[in-house]
Amino acid sequence: NAGVTQTPKFQVLKTGQSMTLQCAQDMNHNSMYWYRQDPGMGLRLIYYSASEGTTDKGEVPNGYNVSRLNKREFSLRLESAAPSQTSVYFCATVPGYSYEQYFGPGTRLTVT
Amino acid sequence: DAKTTQPPSMDCAEGRAANLPCNHSTISGNEYVYWYRQIHSQGPQYIIHGLKNNETNEMASLIITEDRKSSTLILPHATLRDTAVYYCIVRVYGTGGGADGLTFGKGTHLIIQP
Numbered sequence: 001n002a003g004v005t006q007t008p009k010f011q012v013l014k015t016g017q018s019m020t021l022q023c024a025q026d027m028n029h030n031s032m033y034w035y036r037q038d039p040g041m042g043l044r045l046i047y048y049s050a051s052e053g054t055t056d057k058g059e060v061p062n063g064y065n066v067s068r069l070n071k072r073e074f075s076l077r078l079e080s081a082a083p084s085q086t087s088v089y090f091c092a093t094v095p096g097y098s099y100e101q102y103f104g105p106g107t108r109l110t111v112t
Numbered sequence: 113d114a115k116t117t118q119p120p121s122m123d124c125a126e127g128r129a130a131n132l133p134c135n136h137s138t139i140s141g142n143e144y145v146y147w148y149r150q151i152h153s154q155g156p157q158y159i160i161h162g163l164k165n166n167e168t169n170e171m172a173s174l175i176i177t178e179d180r181k182s183s184t185l186i187l188p189h190a191t192l193r194d195t196a197v198y199y200c201i202v203r204v205y206g207t208g209g210g211a212d213g214l215t216f217g218k219g220t221h222l223i224i225q226p
Contacts, residue, residue, distance in 0.1 A: 004155075033213050042199065042216035043156065058213055090155050101148075101214060103155030 002026055004104035006091050012110045013081040021076040021107050023091030031094040032074035033058075033101070034066060036087040043090060049074055081111045116200045121221040130187040132220050134200030137181040142204050145176060146214070147185045149196040156199065156216070159185065195224045 007022045023032065030051045035043040035058075045058030049068040063085060065077045078085060091104040117135040124130040136145065146161040160167055160174045162183075167174045173186040187194055199219040 035213075035216075040218075042218055043214075044216075045213035048213050088153075092155070100158045100161070101156070103157070106153070106155055 004091055004093055004102055006089075006104040006107050008107060009105065010108045012112065013078075014112055015082060017081050018077070018079050019081065020078075021089055021091075021109075023074045023076070023104060024072050025091075025093045025102075026072065027093060027095065027102065028071070029093035029095045029102070030071070031096075032068065033092040033094075034064075034074070034076045035090045035092065036060065036085075037090060037106075038087050046076065046089075078109075081109075083111045085109065086111045116202055116217060118198070118200055118217070118220045120218065121223065123223050123225055124187075124190050126192060126224050126226050127189055130190040130194065130222055130224070132185040132187075132198050132200075132222060133182065134185070135182045136200070136202045139180050139202050140204075143202045144204070145174065145180075145183050146201045146203060147172070147174065148199045148201065148214075148216070149194075150199070150219070151193075151196040159198075190222075190224045192224050192226060195222060197221050 004025045033048045034046040037043045044060050046060055046064050047058055047066040049055045052071045055066050055068055067075045089107045092101040094101050144161050144163050147159040148156040150156045160169055160172050162174045162176055176183045197219040199216050201214050
């Protein structure tokens with residue numbers, strides 16, 4: 001039981017490049033989330049998915065797209081990376097009517 | 113959601129109880145208090161939550177005042193591995209199936225001293 005996994009762990013992009021961050025969970029949770037955390041700051045919600053086939057914007061969605069491929073996987077795509085998107089990205093899941101979120105280990109992204 | 117206020121940092125000696133305060137004076141009747149922590153470079157970790165009664169689990173105890181305007185997270189025997197940023201979050205339980213995420217402030221940086 002791996003919980004929440006994220007790939008890659010580290011990534012360096014040049015401005016304008018695109019990439020997809022992957023998140024997968026094996027806990028059969030319905031809700032999944034993408035957060036970003038900038039140095040010295042709390043986490044900010046980018047997008048979330050209440051269930052398979054649905055996605056909604058969070059606090060800071062601009063510059064990102066998401067796909068809830070199936071119940072297990074929720075991906076975050078940067079179409080044209082900008083230096084302002086340099087951050088640590090966390091994926092999280094929730095089992096149901098609760099806020100006991102389970103977080104992945106994070107992806108550290110640098111855009112130069 | 114109710115806003116929370118936490119001290120930016122605290123120290124505690126190893127082996128002693130660490131008491132982390134949180135003020136949430138605008139909390140409403142159906143809002144729960146949740147505590148998470150984030151050890152350096154890792155994803156946040158759920159610790160405990162409560163509505164109005166005191167709660168205890170294997171990690172910590174949560175004491176909520178009778179008027180629910182503040183709470184204290186207690187780590188009974190702090191170890192060096194408890195050094196982390198601790199977040200107090202107030203949220204309605206199960207809103208939309210928990211789908212709309214959590215709001216993390218800056219939290220309290222707890223440093224356990226050897």
